[in-house]
Amino acid sequence: MSLAGYYPKKNDKRFGKRTDNQFFILIAGATAQELEVMQSQGPLMLTAGETLTLNCTLIGSGPPGGVRWYKGSDRNQPPVYNDKGASLPRVERVQSGSNTDYSIRISSIQPKDAGTYYCVKYKAAFQETEFKAGKGTEVSVIATPSQPSIAGPPSRVDSGTSMPFNCSSDGFFPRDIELTWLKDGRLIQASHTVILPPGESISYNIVSTVQVFLTEKDVKSELTCQIQHSTLRGRSLRQSFKLGDVLRVAPKVSVESGQQLEVTVNQVVTILCSAKGFYPNDTRLVWRENGSETDLGMAESATQDWDGTFSVKNSLKVNATEERNHSVLTCHAMRNSQSYDHVNVTLRILREGKSETHEANQDNFFTKHAPLSYVGVLISVLILLLVAAILYFVWAKQRKGKGSTSVRLTEPEKTSGGTNQEPDPNNVTYADLNFDKPPKKSPRQVIEVSPKSEYASIQTAQPVTNDDNVTYADLDMVHLSKAPKRPAPKPEEASSEYASVQVQNK
Ligand SMILES: *[C@@H]1O[C@H](CO)[C@@H](O)[C@H](O)[C@H]1NC(C)=O
Numbered sequence: 145m146s147l148a149g150y151y152p153k154k155n156d157k158r159f160g161k162r163t164d165n166q167f168f169i170l171i172a173g174a175t176a177q178e179l180e181v182m183q184s185q186g187p188l189m190l191t192a193g194e195t196l197t198l199n200c201t202l203i204g205s206g207p208p209g210g211v212r213w214y215k216g217s218d219r220n221q222p223p224v225y226n227d228k229g230a231s232l233p234r235v236e237r238v239q240s241g242s243n244t245d246y247s248i249r250i251s252s253i254q255p256k257d258a259g260t261y262y263c264v265k266y267k268a269a270f271q272e273t274e275f276k277a278g279k280g281t282e283v284s285v286i287a288t289p290s291q292p293s294i295a296g297p298p299s300r301v302d303s304g305t306s307m308p309f310n311c312s313s314d315g316f317f318p319r320d321i322e323l324t325w326l327k328d329g330r331l332i333q334a335s336h337t338v339i340l341p342p343g344e345s346i347s348y349n350i351v352s353t354v355q356v357f358l359t360e361k362d363v364k365s366e367l368t369c370q371i372q373h374s375t376l377r378g379r380s381l382r383q384s385f386k387l388g389d390v391l392r393v394a395p396k397v398s399v400e401s402g403q404q405l406e407v408t409v410n411q412v413v414t415i416l417c418s419a420k421g422f423y424p425n426d427t428r429l430v431w432r433e434n435g436s437e438t439d440l441g442m443a444e445s446a447t448q449d450w451d452g453t454f455s456v457k458n459s460l461k462v463n464a465t466e467e468r469n470h471s472v473l474t475c476h477a478m479r480n481s482q483s484y485d486h487v488n489v490t491l492r493i494l495r496e497g498k499s500e501t502h503e504a505n506q507d508n509f510f511t512k513h514a515p516l517s518y519v520g521v522l523i524s525v526l527i528l529l530l531v532a533a534i535l536y537f538v539w540a541k542q543r544k545g546k547g548s549t550s551v552r553l554t555e556p557e558k559t560s561g562g563t564n565q566e567p568d569p570n571n572v573t574y575a576d577l578n579f580d581k582p583p584k585k586s587p588r589q590v591i592e593v594s595p596k597s598e599y600a601s602i603q604t605a606q607p608v609t610n611d612d613n614v615t616y617a618d619l620d621m622v623h624l625s626k627a628p629k630r631p632a633p634k635p636e637e638a639s640s641e642y643a644s645v646q647v648q649n650k
């Protein structure tokens with residue numbers, strides 16, 4: 145503290161009892177005019193909401209007149225504090241009534257309160273004039289950035305376009321801030337980021353722009369703007385934006401029958417039109433016949449796919465009358481009563497029994513008449529099979545009546561080890577027939593050995609051309625031969641069903 149110009153009060157103990165003479169000895173040459181306005185505080189930094197205390201002490205004696213506080217150097221604005229007039233709200237004196245201490249308090253400080261505050265001594269006159277001002281106290285208010293906000297395109301944009309998105313946050317101090325963009329959690333680069341104003345300020349704003357290429361896969365995508373600032377103590381402020389809110393995806397409109405449809409006259413055909421993968425749910429399908437609306441269509445309500453896009457169907461049921469030959473059926477994709485896409489189907493009505501139907505079958509797999517022709521083929525096959533079965537049955541009956549010397553022996557046991565049996569690589573064991581003398585003109589013949597068969601067929605007479613129908617009954621007939629029965633070959637297994645057949649030669 146400088147003592148220059150200090151005029152102690154009468155009760156100031158530091159100077160003890162004094163007279164005016166003593167004062168002049170103490171500070172030689174000082175005059176009553178030498179008043180000092182002391183603002184001893186250095187730069188102050190507060191967090192928004194706190195109370196700011198601004199110190200001001202008057203030292204020495206000055207002319208009569210008030211003391212005011214101003215923010216900034218402009219004396220024409222309303223003072224923050226005026227001891228002889230109106231003050232701003234939230235402002236109060238620390239020592240009310242003091243003639244030396246003009247400190248003030250400003251409660252719940254806000255970023256807008258930041259600035260340089262001057263304590264000013266005025267000189268009373270007809271109109272008060274500034275006498276002396278303090279050096280000023282710099283006040284800055286630490287302020288957290290506001291919740292960021294993202295602005296996208298003003299209306300929906302088609303997939304396949306690149307759109308700018310802006311993220312902004314205001315009113316932060318100090319200036320240092322970090323802003324990052326994420327798309328579905330992955331970092332993406334901003335195209336540019338600015339912090340305003342460029343110079344010194346009590347608070348700053350940030351605006352960042354990112355360019356996003358929107359695809360049909362972005363219906364469920366999320367764009368996130370993330371802000372980090374010293375006031376957030378490690379936390380971050382985030383704002384997300386659903387890209388689906390500004391995205392429009394056009395559907396793929398298709399007709400299952402293809403663009404040309406051949407139908408036999410007077411058949412009823414159903415033509416399914418579908419619109420797939422559109423967003424938002426703003427499309428419906430309408431059928432027109434030769435340009436005019438038809439009520440033959442059956443519209444289904446839209447369904448949503450896992451990727452968020454929608455699908456809708458409309459099936460048209462038409463009777464393939466002769467008059468509809470060359471009719472053009474059009475499936476329109478409509479949005480706000482406006483057609484924005486369509487598919488044409490031209491009908492070709494075929495006269496009944498024309499060979500052209502075959503082409504149609506191949507071309508139009510899903511048309512109504514195609515399944516019918518398959519049914520036809522199936523019926524034909526069944527009839528053929530039935531005829532074959534009848535023929536076979538008749539033939540077998542005839543053959544049975546004539547009698548046969550052909551013998552079949554069942555051999556269900558694949559592993560039987562009979563002495564009279566020769567193992568066969570095809571798992572068929574032939575049964576030996578004990579002939580006294582082999583017949584001269586009919587040698588033992590195996591006439592049918594199928595790899596899967598467990599039959600052994602032995603023929604003692606003329607080979608039969610087809611013996612599929614031989615049964616055990618045939619074997620019984622062999623047992624009726626005139627020769628006496630001989631015992632079964634030994635050893636014989638209990639489970640064996642060998643048959644021993646003896647044929648006497650004359
Ligand atoms: C400001 O003034 C108050 C009371 O008026 C005092 O308690 C405080 O110490 C002063 N601060 C400074 C930095 O001078």
Ligand SMILES: *[C@@H]1O[C@H](CO)[C@@H](O)[C@H](O)[C@H]1NC(C)=O
Nearest residue numbers: 409466469470492493494495
């Ligand atoms: C439809 O027109 C085609 C010629 O494009 C013709 O061959 C066909 O016989 C017509 N069908 C009927 C049912 O008249």
